[in-house]
Amino acid sequence: MRALTVAPKQSGSLEVSEVPDPEPAADELLVDALALGVCGTDREIARGEYGWAPPQRDRLILGHESLGRVVRAPRDSDFESGDLVVGVVRRPDPVPCGACAHGEFDMCRNGRYTERGIKEIDGYGSQRWCVETDFAVRLDPRLEHVGMLMEPTTVVCKAWEQAQRVGERAWFEPERVLVTGAGPIGLLAALLAVQKGLDTHVLDRVVDGPKPGIVKALGATYHHDDVCEVAGKLQPDVVIEATGAGPVVFGAIENTGAYGIVCLTGVSPSGRTLRIDAGDVNREIVLENDAVVGSVNANLRHYHQAAAALAKADVDWLAGLITRRVPLDRATEAFTAHPTDVKVVIELDSGN
Template identity: 35%
Template structure:
C-alpha cells in the first residue's frame, strides 16, 4: 500500500510502499483511511523538527488527525462493525504507570508513551491502518464530512473538561449552576483549528466567546467564529494587556497560539478565580522575561490558576464526536467550512509547505 513517510530530523517527505496491515488478534480493527488532517505538528516534523521513527526503522509514517471506515474486525470486537466511520486516538501508553493502564496515556507519568505519526509509532497517512479496539471511536454517518476534525477538537475538549472539573472542585458557588461555563466570559487566543473548535465547544455550552488573533476582521477565521455567535478581538488593535480594560475580565482563557509572551500577557485579562489553560506548544528556546513578582502576587491574591493540557483520552475523542453532532444540528454545514484546503495524497509536499492566507484546516484525501 501507499503511505507518506519522512526521515526524522530531515525535510525528506515522500510516498513509500509498505505492506498492507492485517488483523492478527481478536481485538484489532482494520480501517481504510479516507482523509487525514495537516496541523502544525506535521509541518514541524516535515521541517526537520521533533519526530521519531519506530524502533528498528529509519522512516516514520506521519499523520495523526485521521478519519476512516472499518473494513475488517477481530472476532472479539463489539464497539464497531465493517462500514462504520471511525477515528483512532493518537497516544499509546507506557505500560508502566497507572494512568496509562487506565487508558489515560494523555496523563502519562513516565513520559515513555508513544504517539502515532509523531513519536515512535507509524501514523495514519496511509491507505490502511490497524489498531486495537480500545483506541477507536465511532462516528455517525452524518459526520462523514467533518469527522477529520475529531482529533483537534479532542484537544480543546480535554482542556475545557479539565477547567470545568477544576472549577467545580474548588469554587464554593460552582455547584449552584447546572453548567459552570454557561454565561461565562471566555477568551480563546489563536484562531487556528484548535482555537476555533474550542470556541465551538464553548458556544455549545452557552459561554460568551471572544476570539483573539492578528488577522483582518473580515477574513475567514474571525467570520467563522462570528457565525457561531462569537466576537472577534483584533490583537493589533487591542493588545493582550489591554483586553481587561477595553473588553472586560475573562473567567476562562484558552491559549492556542504557542507564543509564551502572549500567554503570560493574557493573564492581565483573567478575572478573579479564573483559569488560563495552555494548549499551544512553543517552538524554539528563546528566553522570556516576565515580571515574576507581580505575576505571582496576581495569581495568589486573585485565586487564579494557570495549567497546561496536552493530547486527549478516548473519552475526550467521544466528547468531540458528540459536540460535532450537536454543532451539525445547530449550524449545519458551517462546521465543514473549517476545512478550507484539500490535497490528494500524491501532493502532500504542497500541503505541508504552503499555508495560504485563507487557510484554516488542510486535509489529505486518500480516496477520489
C-alpha cells in the same frame, strides 16, 4: 499501497512512498482511509525537528488526525463494516506508570508512551490502516467529510475538562470565555464554549481571510486588538490559550476576572526572551485565586466527548474550518502554509 512517510529528524525527507498493505491482528479493525488532517506537529516532524520511527525502521508513516471507514472488524467487537471511525493517537507506556494504568495515558509520568504518526508507531497517513478496537472511536455518519477534526477536538475537550476540574475547587459558574488564537484548536475550543452556553470571544491577529467570518457564524465575537486591551475589558472567567505566543500567554494571565482560569494548549518556541513583571503576575494569581494549567494530548474519554460534540455541531460550520484539501499524490503541498489556511486536509481515499 501509498503512504505519507518521513525519516524522522531528517529535514526534506517527506515523500509519498509505497509501503506494504496492513494485516490486522485478531483485535484490530481494517480501515480504508478517507482523509488526514495536517497540524503543526506534522510540519515540525517534516522539518526534522523531532519524531521517532518504529523500532528497526528508518521511516515513519506520518499522520495522527485520522478518518476512515471500517472494511473488516472482529466478530466480537462493537464495530462493523461501513462504520466511520478515527483512531486514538497515544498508547499507554508498557510499564505502566500509575496514570497509564488508570487509563489516563495523556498524563503519562515516565514518558514511555508511544504515539501513532509521532513516536515509534506508524501513523494514519496511508490508504489503509489498522487500529485496535480499544483505540478506535465511531463517528456520526454525518461527519464523513469533516471527521478528521476529531483529534484536535479531543485536545480542547481535555482542556475544557481541566478548566472545569480546576474551577470546581470552589463555586464555579463561568459566564465569559476568551479563546486566544483562531486556528483549528482555538476555533474548536470556541465551538465547545458556545455549546456550553458561554459568552464566547476569540482573539487573533488577522483581520482578513476566513477566520472572522467563521467566528461570527459560530455566534461568537471576534477581536484582533492587543490581548491586554481585549482581556482587560472582558475580564474572562476562562481563557483557552491556543497560540503559544509569550506576550499573549502572559497578557491573558494578567487580565482574567477574579478566580480566573487560564488553560494553555499552545506550545511556545524556545529561545525567545520576554520581559515580564514576575512579581505582579504572582501577586495577581495569588490574591485572586487564579489558576494556570497546561494541557496536551487526550485519552479515550476525551475522544468520546469529542465525538459527541461534533455530532451536535453544524456540519457546514465544521466544513468551513477546512480551507484546503489536497490529494495524496500531492500531499507534500499540505506542508507549505498559505495565508488563508485554517485546516489543511489530505484526501487519502483511492478516488484521489
